[in-house]
Amino acid sequence: MGKREKRQKHQQRNARRGACNYYEEEEDTSSYQLDLPTSSSLSDEEKEMNNSETPSKFLLYQQSVQSPKGDISYLLKFFLMYVGGRLPLHLQEDFCGTAFLSTEWLRSDSRRTAIGLDLDLEALTWCTENNISKVGADGYSRISLFHGNVLQPLESKLVKTEPQGLIRNLTLEENKECIETDVLESTAQVGSMDQTNGGIMRNFPLSARDIVCAFNYSCCCLHKRAELVCYFKHVLEALSKKGGIFVMDLYGGTSSEHKLRLQRRFSNFTYIWEQAEFDIIERKTRISLHFHLKQQRKLRHAFSYSWRLWTLPEIRDCLEEAGFQTVHFWLREMPGTEENKTTDGFGVGRDVKYKR
Ligand SMILES: C[S@@+](CC[C@H](N)C(=O)[O-])C[C@H]1O[C@@H](n2cnc3c(N)ncnc32)[C@H](O)[C@@H]1O
Known part of the structure; x- marks a missing residue:
């Protein structure tokens, strides 16, 4: 392989979000010997994964794909830059x-609230049991999860959250607490209505949003x-009239337009990104995420998405058509590429940040 080919291959490897440890899969993954760390070097979640029969695909996804702290620092930075004058809550x-991301958002400031919306009820339910429970006592009262489009x-x-189960189990003798429950139901951020009993977003007096986000190429x-x-019109409607921001990321570039299989090795599993042939007429591709665990256990097609690869100008046109006043693009050369060393503005090696 020539120097140029090597460089291209290296760039492809790093073309995914947070992909500094990806490498192209070249061997039969069914025979992977995973690097298993000693138990003392494992986090609680990793230990949990090792102990359970098959760890939840959601836990594996969160570990390998998401980095909510980094996302939140960008959200705060963008809000201060483009709106300012108040803290986004x-x-x-x-x-x-x-x-x-929402549950991480709640952690660092008790005034913060979050709303999550998704089509996948299983993921939302998993969140109530595994993520909100880690926020602290008031976590359930500051987040509302909605199941829908x-x-x-x-x-x-x-979506019903854990404390509602407790509320339903109250007896008549606990009248006083029932009154408190009624009070809770009338507040904006408490997820306490039954989803089969008219509990739809339209009927909730939710706080106007300072920030709306759609991450991991969801658009x-x-x-x-x-x-x-x-x-985009719905997003604009949800944003505060005092000013707010909508932040999304987008998947694209030359490496997105052909078949590709990448993998990233973690201490106790391997994460595989599989990209199908690119449909140049529809501009669509299919992404499948697989997880290979130790002892040859596999979670094939744990997640699968059909994606239309929108271009930046298409997105800008649609945002403007929906009524957004200004659109800003922030780009980041993925860390570790040869070009980082030579391209103006990106010459800061591995700590490359997004640049406007
Ligand atoms: C690529 S995942 C992103 C998950 C998460 N936001 C993240 O950062 O990793 C896309 C998510 O969008 C959801 N989804 C797809 N189409 C949707 C729609 N029309 N309305 C609501 N959720 C949708 C899927 O259920 C899935 O959870």
């Missing part, structure tokens, strides 16, 4: 999956231009 995470957000149904799940514009 109210976040909406669209296409939230397990709402990992981002194209019809107001019709989405509130690629929308395939039609009209859908994209419709979605």
Whole structure:
């Protein structure tokens, strides 16, 4: 392989989000010998994974794909730059999956609230049991998860969270607490209505959002231009009239337009990104995420998405058509590429940040 080919291959490897440890899969993964660390070097979650029969695909996804702390620092930076004058407190995470970002958002300031919206009820339920429970005592009262379509957000149904189970079990003798429950139900951020009993977003007086976000290329799940514009209009409607921001990321570039299989090795599992042949007419690709665990256990197609690969100008046009005042693009050369050393503005090696 020539120097140029090697460089191209290296760039492909790093073309995924947070992909500094990816490498192209060249061997039969069924025979992987995973690097298993000693138990003392494992985090609690990793130990949990090693102990359980098969770890949840959601836990594996959160570990390998997401980095909510980094996302939040960008959200704060963008809000201060483009709106300013106040602290952002109210976040909406669209296409939230397990709402990992939302729960992280709640952690560092007790005034913060979060709304998560997704089509996948299993992911939302997993969130209530595994993520919200780690926020602290008031976590459930500051987050509202809605099950539904981002194209019809107001019709989405509130997902029951853990404390509601307790509320339902109250007896008549506990009248005083029932009164408190009524009070809770009337507040904006408490997810305490039954989803089969009219508990839809339209009926909730939710705080206007300072920030709405759609991460991990989720807007690629929308395939039609009209859908994209419709979605962006709903976002604008949800944002505070005092000023707010919508932040999304986008998947694209030359490496996205052909078949590709990448993998990233973690201490106790291997994460595989499989990209199908690119459909140049529809501009679509299919992404499958697989997890290979130790003892040859595999979670094949743990997640699978059909993505339309929108271009930056298409996104800008749709945002403007939906009514957004300004659109800013932030780009980052993926860390570790040869070009980082030579390209103006990106010459800071591995700590490359997004640049406007
Ligand atoms: C690529 S995942 C992103 C998950 C999460 N936001 C993250 O950062 O990793 C896309 C998510 O969007 C959800 N989704 C796809 N189409 C949707 C729609 N029309 N309305 C609501 N959620 C949708 C899927 O269920 C899935 O959880």
